[in-house]
């Protein structure tokens with residue numbers, strides 16, 4: 280088992296990989312009537328979510344990521360229910376929609392604590408930056424919550440390098456580290472390497488939490504132009520269409536051939552490519568126990584620098 284790290288310069292000890300619990304919980308509203316309208320299609324239900332949690336924990340993966348907006352609170356509620364009495368770390372996010380104001384922060388925090396059935400949140404992340412909201416002012420309010428003992432570590436999500444610097448500086452004035460920035464990062468989405476985010480993480484001592492590390496399932500190798508993934512997002516977004524699936528086949532072949540050497544699957548090699556960078560922590564989404572276990576087993580091997588380089592070269596098209 281690979282050793283845990285601290286999350287950025289916070290005191291939170293985290294594994295090298297977490298579990299994305301975005302699909303968990305029973306959909307609400309429109310999505311309840313039409314499960315196919317959820318991002319990735321219907322979830323696999325509470326029993327499988329429970330298995331995913333238990334198998335992850337048994338494999339040493341005790342960090343679970345959710346957000347207030349996933350299924351309108353139902354995902355947080357389900358995670359809180361499944362985590363009852365268990366020693367797990369919960370990372371969640373407060374919303375930042377058009378109507379969100381800094382004054383809403385404390386109310387949002389209270390509702391999340393209630394849904395998660397907790398006294399404090401291990402990692403609380405600002406879900407999206409919002410041009411109407413001053414980052415230093417927001418971070419001051421978050422710092423108050425840290426001082427009140429309701430938040431253990433502070434994170435942001437979808438922040439640019441410049442926005443990270445603002446958050447980091449504002450928190451530093453209160454003696455609190457910015458622990459993480461959660462952004463999309465995978466072999467098929469390598470922008471953090473060129474937009475300054477990865478460099479800023481390195482410079483500021485911040486962990487890059489990689490969301491959609493399997494490119495929404497595309498890097499598992501189970502999908503093809505003839506067998507397209509389900510769910511609303513994966514039906515409408517161009518990165519999941521037949522042409523995109525055709526274009527990634529050489530990447531899947533390389534993942535497969537590297538994986539054969541270690542008896543690992545394409546998805547495990549894709550996750551491992553991220554983990555080989557010590558400041559990156561992927562949070563693959565798991566809908567069931569089998570997926571969660573498969574993802575956790577990524578911690579049982581490593582890639583050589585030559586293999587990492589071969590994957591870098593094979594995915595230059597996605598580094599734009």
Ligand SMILES: NC(=O)c1ccc[n+]([C@@H]2O[C@H](COP(=O)([O-])OP(=O)(O)OC[C@H]3O[C@@H](n4cnc5c(N)ncnc54)[C@H](OP(=O)(O)O)[C@@H]3O)[C@@H](O)[C@H]2O)c1
Nearest residue numbers: 299300301344436490491492493494495496563564570573
């Ligand atoms: N901060 C943000 O703005 C943001 C945005 C998106 C996601 N996130 C977070 O990141 C987490 C992960 O991202 P994601 O769910 O978008 O994408 P992902 O991790 O790249 O893909 C997850 C999907 O891939 C499939 N899968 C996962 N493991 C598998 C395995 N071992 N074998 C076969 N199939 C497997 C499952 O869907 P199928 O079985 O249906 O293919 C699963 O739902 C989310 O749960 C959420 O916590 C954050």
